[in-house]
Amino acid sequence: MPSVAEVITKVLEESGVQRIYGIPGDSIDPLVDAVRRSKVSYIQVRHEEGAAFAASVEAKITGRPVACMGTSGPGSIHLLNGLYDAKMDHAPVIAFSGQVESDMLGHDYFQEVNLVKLFDDVAVFNQVLINPDNAEYTVRRAIREAVTKRGVAHINLPVDILRKSSEYKGKREEIVPKVEYSVDFSKVKELIERSEKPVLMIGGGARGLGEQISKFAERIGSPVIYALNGKGILPDLDPKVMGGIGLLGTKPSISAMDKADLLILLGTSFPYVNFLNRDAKVIQVDINPSNIGKRIDVDISLPIPAEEFLKIEVKEKDEKFYEKLKGEKEDWLDRISKQESSTDTPMKPQRVAYIVSQKCKDDAVIVTDTGNVTMWTARHFRASGKQTFVFSSWLGSMGIGVPGAVGASLATNRERQVIAFVGDGGFTMTMMELITAKKYGLPIKVIIYNNSKLGMIKFEQEVMGYPEWGVDLFNPDFSKLAESMGFKGFKLEEPGEAESVIEEFLNAEGGAVLDAVVDPNERPMPPKLTFKQAGEYVLSIFREKLQGD
Numbered sequence: 001m002p003s004v005a006e007v008i009t010k011v012l013e014e015s016g017v018q019r020i021y022g023i024p025g026d027s028i029d030p031l032v033d034a035v036r037r038s039k040v041s042y043i044q045v046r047h048e049e050g051a052a053f054a055a056s057v058e059a060k061i062t063g064r065p066v067a068c069m070g071t072s073g074p075g076s077i078h079l080l081n082g083l084y085d086a087k088m089d090h091a092p093v094i095a096f097s098g099q100v101e102s103d104m105l106g107h108d109y110f111q112e113v114n115l116v117k118l119f120d121d122v123a124v125f126n127q128v129l130i131n132p133d134n135a136e137y138t139v140r141r142a143i144r145e146a147v148t149k150r151g152v153a154h155i156n157l158p159v160d161i162l163r164k165s166s167e168y169k170g171k172r173e174e175i176v177p178k179v180e181y182s183v184d185f186s187k188v189k190e191l192i193e194r195s196e197k198p199v200l201m202i203g204g205g206a207r208g209l210g211e212q213i214s215k216f217a218e219r220i221g222s223p224v225i226y227a228l229n230g231k232g233i234l235p236d237l238d239p240k241v242m243g244g245i246g247l248l249g250t251k252p253s254i255s256a257m258d259k260a261d262l263l264i265l266l267g268t269s270f271p272y273v274n275f276l277n278r279d280a281k282v283i284q285v286d287i288n289p290s291n292i293g294k295r296i297d298v299d300i301s302l303p304i305p306a307e308e309f310l311k312i313e314v315k316e317k318d319e320k321f322y323e324k325l326k327g328e329k330e331d332w333l334d335r336i337s338k339q340e341s342s343t344d345t346p347m348k349p350q351r352v353a354y355i356v357s358q359k360c361k362d363d364a365v366i367v368t369d370t371g372n373v374t375m376w377t378a379r380h381f382r383a384s385g386k387q388t389f390v391f392s393s394w395l396g397s398m399g400i401g402v403p404g405a406v407g408a409s410l411a412t413n414r415e416r417q418v419i420a421f422v423g424d425g426g427f428t429m430t431m432m433e434l435i436t437a438k439k440y441g442l443p444i445k446v447i448i449y450n451n452s453k454l455g456m457i458k459f460e461q462e463v464m465g466y467p468e469w470g471v472d473l474f475n476p477d478f479s480k481l482a483e484s485m486g487f488k489g490f491k492l493e494e495p496g497e498a499e500s501v502i503e504e505f506l507n508a509e510g511g512a513v514l515d516a517v518v519d520p521n522e523r524p525m526p527p528k529l530t531f532k533q534a535g536e537y538v539l540s541i542f543r544e545k546l547q548g549d
Helices: 005-016 024-034 047-063 080-088 133-146 157-164 186-194 210-222 252-257 326-340 348-357 372-380 401-411 422-429 433-439 456-461 478-484 495-507 533-548
Strands: 019-022 041-044 066-072 092-099 123-128 152-158 197-204 224-226 243-244 263-267 281-285 301-302 364-368 388-391 417-422 446-448 488-492 513-516
Touching: 005 024, 005 133, 005 157, 019 047, 024 041, 024 066, 024 092, 024 152, 024 157, 041 433, 047 066, 047 080, 047 092, 047 388, 047 401, 047 422, 047 433, 080 092, 080 123, 080 152, 092 133, 123 133, 133 152, 152 157, 186 263, 186 281, 186 301, 197 210, 224 252, 243 252, 243 326, 243 372, 252 326, 326 348, 326 372, 348 372, 348 417, 348 446, 348 495, 364 372, 364 401, 372 388, 372 417, 372 446, 372 456, 372 488, 388 401, 401 417, 401 422, 401 433, 401 446, 417 422, 422 446, 446 478, 446 495, 478 488, 478 513, 488 495, 495 513
Parallel strands: 019 041, 019 066, 066 092, 092 152, 123 152, 197 224, 197 263, 224 243, 263 281, 281 301, 364 388, 364 417, 417 446, 446 513, 488 513
Antiparallel strands: none
C-alpha cells in the first residue's frame, strides 16, 4: 500500500496541481520524497514567504490550484503572509504544513506549534490529518474547497502519519453539469435605456472578458473605469477607457464617476467608497452574493458571473457618454505625459513606467509590488489589453514582486515576458528569490525604483503632519548584487538614456535587473486633489479605519 505522502502526491497529480513551492524539513521530508518520485514539480525557494507568494501569483494567473509547503514550526509560520495574499485576492492555494509526531502533540515538543489554530483565519479549509485512511479524502476535499471557495486550504501533517500506509481508491470520473442562469434583465434594460450618463466600473471578476466588455460599453455609450484588479482588461488608450479610480486613478475617471446617473459595478468590490457616486442608480454584478451592497446601496443586484451579464441585449445608444469625456481624457494624458517625458534629474519614476510600457511585449505579465510603485504602474503603464497585471491588491503586502515574478514565469511556462516592478524597500524584503529564478532558468526582468526611501510611508508621514523619519534606506549596488546571482545588471540614472537602457534591459537574454535611480521626492499625488486635500483625504481614511477597529 502507498504511504500517506504518496497518496497526497497522487491526488495532486490527478487534480492538475503542477507545482509545489517550499523548503524541505524533517517533518515534511516524507512528503518531499514522495514529490521527488511524482509528476508534481518541486520549486525550492529561499524563504517560505516566497513559496506562498509564488503560489498565490501562479494561482491568480491560471485560476488553477497551486501548492506550497513548510516544515513544522517556523517553516510553516513563514508561509502566512503570502497565504493571506492568496486569501484576500481569492487565489486557490493548497498549503501543507509539517508537524511533530502525533504522540508528541501537546507535549510542548521542539518546534511544536498549533498550526491548525494559527491558520484558522487564513484558510477556507483547515484540518490536521490524523487517520492515515483519510488522506485521500482530506486532500481531495482541500483542493475542492480551495477552488470552489477561491481561497487557501491548509492541511497539517504530523510526520509519523506521512510515513504510514494509506488506502488509495483513485480518481473517480466526475460529471460537472454546466450551470444555467435564468435572469430577468427587464429592469436592468429599463435603467440602462433611461440612463444618459452610464458608467461601467470593472474589477478582477471581469478578467478575460475584454472583448465582451468593449462591445457592451460601446452599445450603451459608457466610459469604462477600473479598480486596480481591472487594470489591463481593456487597452488604456481605448477611447472608452478613462483609467483607474481612487488614489491610484485618473482625473477623467473621477469626472465620469461624478457625472454618472447609472453606475454598473462589474466584478468589483472597490473599497474606497468616497470615490463612488452615491447619487447614481447602481447595478452590481458579482458571483459572490456577499459582495453585493457591501460598499454602496444597490438598486439591482445580480449574483451571477460577469460573463452572463454581458450577454444582455440592449438597444444601442445614439449619444455616447464616453465621447463627451474625450477632451478631459486628452487633457489628462497631456498632463501626465509631461511627467513621463521629463528629462529632469533625479529621474521621474513615471518616465520609467511609461517607457517600459512602450518597449515591452504586448502580452507581457506585469507583477507590481506595493508602495509608490503601485501608483506608477497603475497610472503610467499604458496597458495593451493583452497583458496580465498582478498586484497584492487587497493585502497590499510589500515583497510580492520578485517571488510573484517566479510564480508568473512558471505559470506561463516561461513563454511570456514577465516584468516585476518593485520599490527598493519591497525588493530587499524578498530579493533572495532572484536565486530561485536563476536556479530554474526563469528569464524574469526586475525593475527597481531606487529612491533610497520607503517612499509611500514618507508621503503618509507628511500628510499626517509628522516629520519624515525612519524611512531612509541604505541600499547596496543592486546591479552588482544581481550579477552576483547570475543576472545581468543594468543601472539607469540619466533620464536621457532611459529609452536605450530600458530597451537593452528588456531584450537581454535570460534574467535581468534594472536599478533605476529615481526622485525620492516625487509624490504619488491623487488625480484631482491638492497636496493639502490629499492629506486631508488620507487622514479621513485613517480615521475611518480607527473607528472601524
